[in-house]
Amino acid sequence: MTAPLSRPDLRGRVSAEEWALRTDLAACYRLVARFGWSDLVFTHISARVPGEHDRFLINPYGQLFGEIRASGLVKVDAEGQVVDGSAWPVNPAGFTIHSAVHAARHDVQCVLHTHTVNGIAVSAQADGLRPVSQQSIFVLSSLGYHDYDGVALRDDEKPRLVRDLGDRTFLMLRNHGLLTVGATVADAFLAMYLFETACAIQVRAQAGGDDLVAIHPQIIATAQQQAAQVTKSLGGALAWPGLLRLLDREDPSFRD
Numbered sequence: 001m002t003a004p005l006s007r008p009d010l011r012g013r014v015s016a017e018e019w020a021l022r023t024d025l026a027a028c029y030r031l032v033a034r035f036g037w038s039d040l041v042f043t044h045i046s047a048r049v050p051g052e053h054d055r056f057l058i059n060p061y062g063q064l065f066g067e068i069r070a071s072g073l074v075k076v077d078a079e080g081q082v083v084d085g086s087a088w089p090v091n092p093a094g095f096t097i098h099s100a101v102h103a104a105r106h107d108v109q110c111v112l113h114t115h116t117v118n119g120i121a122v123s124a125q126a127d128g129l130r131p132v133s134q135q136s137i138f139v140l141s142s143l144g145y146h147d148y149d150g151v152a153l154r155d156d157e158k159p160r161l162v163r164d165l166g167d168r169t170f171l172m173l174r175n176h177g178l179l180t181v182g183a184t185v186a187d188a189f190l191a192m193y194l195f196e197t198a199c200a201i202q203v204r205a206q207a208g209g210d211d212l213v214a215i216h217p218q219i220i221a222t223a224q225q226q227a228a229q230v231t232k233s234l235g236g237a238l239a240w241p242g243l244l245r246l247l248d249r250e251d252p253s254f255r256d
Contacts, residue, residue: 007071007072007086007087008071009071009256010022010070010071011071015050015051017050017051018049018050018051018052019070021047021049021050021057021109021185022057022070022071022073023070023254023255024047024184024185024186024240025045025046025047025057025070025073025110025185026068026069026070026072026073026254026255027185027243027244027247027254028045028110028112028185028188028189029045029059029065029066029068029254030065030066030068030247030251030254031189031243031247032045032065032112032114032192033064033065033066034066034247034250035193035196036116037114037116037192037196038064038065038066038114039114039115039116040064041059041061041062041063041064041065041091042091042115043094043113043114043115043177044058044059044091044094044097044098044111044113045058045059045110045111045112045113045185045188046058046094046098046102046110046111047109047110047111047185048102048108048109048110049075054077054078054102054103055075055076055077055078055083056075056076056098056099056102057073057074057075057076058073058074058076058090058091058094058095058098059073059074059090059091059094060072060073060074060086060088060089060090061088061089061090061091061094062088062089063088068254069253069254069255069256070254070255070256071256072086072088074086074088074089074090076090076095078099078103080092080095080099093151094113096154096155096157096158097111097113097161097179098111098113099158100157100158100159100161100162101161101162101165101179101181103158103162104162104165105162105165105167105181107183108181108182108183109182109183109184109185109188110181110182110183110184110185110187110188110189111179111180111181111188112179112180112181112182112188112189112191112192113173113177113178113179114177114178114179114192114196115176115177116177116178116196116199118196118199118200118202118203119172119177119178119195119196119199120175120176120177121199121203122172122199122202122203123172123173123174123175123176123177123178124174124175128143128145128172129143129172129198129199129202130202130212130214131214131215131217131220132201132202132205132212132213132214132215133197133198133201133202133205133215135194135197135198135201136198136201136202136215137215137219137220137223137226138194138198138223138224138226138227139170139191139194139195139198140220140223141220141221141223141224142168142169142170142224143168143169143170143171143172144164144165144166144168144170144171144172145164145171145172145174146160146161146164146165146171146172146173146174147160147164147174148173148174148175148176165179165181169181169182169191170191170195178192178195178196178199180192180195182235182236183235184235184236184237185236185240186235186236186237186239186240187235187236187237188236189236189240189243190231190235190236190239190240191236
């Protein structure tokens, strides 16, 4: 890859709303790297650009998540064409998945997709995610499943992705990984934190034997109301400022 890792600072050259989104999305990439959820350069987080129809930001394909900066994010249109002059390409598989969700879910700003060891391990289990932890109840209350159909390169997979996600927040891609959506970057990140944690707990619990205690379905049925109480109806926004402070202490270059 010959393109430079950095590009001219876009502050003041894009709208204030787009710059705020770029900063949050770059932070999300850094957090995914920090929590060990990245798969080198092979997964994606995208965000719809405010006020721009069918345009969204996604990672420059080839940069590690820990290198992502706000100005370096690539803006693409509904056809996957780079529209902001970036010298970096985007991953075609990432575009297939993310463009399908963005086109169908106008309530969603951010789509977050991972290939974590724990997530793929659970996605390969016939029963999928099981109700064995407090974290799992929030996921199970809004979870869909999508069967594996090879690397996501074909447009004919898009309708099935959209159908299997529906109006849910969480999607388990069988034999592939995890996907979450959110009205904000912070919401999508919190959803993935819960999803990944629930999968990690399940894998560890199964290591001690498969005789696991299941949570009652009635508790799962009220999980979304419980989540609203716990987060004071703020969702991901409750934890997001603290996560940004964490990044600022360690390496604030995501803001560039």
